[in-house]
Amino acid sequence: MGDRNKIMVMVQLSMPPEERSILQLLARGVSFKEIRLRMGVGENIFRHHLRFARVRLNANSTLHAVAIALDKGLISIRE
Numbered sequence: 001m002g003d004r005n006k007i008m009v010m011v012q013l014s015m016p017p018e019e020r021s022i023l024q025l026l027a028r029g030v031s032f033k034e035i036r037l038r039m040g041v042g043e044n045i046f047r048h049h050l051r052f053a054r055v056r057l058n059a060n061s062t063l064h065a066v067a068i069a070l071d072k073g074l075i076s077i078r079e
Helices: 003-014 018-028 033-040 041-056 062-071
Strands: none
Touching: 003 018, 003 062, 018 033, 018 041, 041 062
């Protein structure tokens, strides 16, 4: 297994379910507001999870984080 694959496995294991859920719902086209309502969290907590998801994936933006997560199989568009 290459170093890059090892890193992605570590990211997958260390990513909290909240971060993964946010990215998955964004991939499905759900709005920030709707995700917050579904999760029952305020804007600050939501942004905290989203920011750490971007950092974990070394993404430049939220869209980039979703793309990386989809590409690496961390999330799926299918329900």
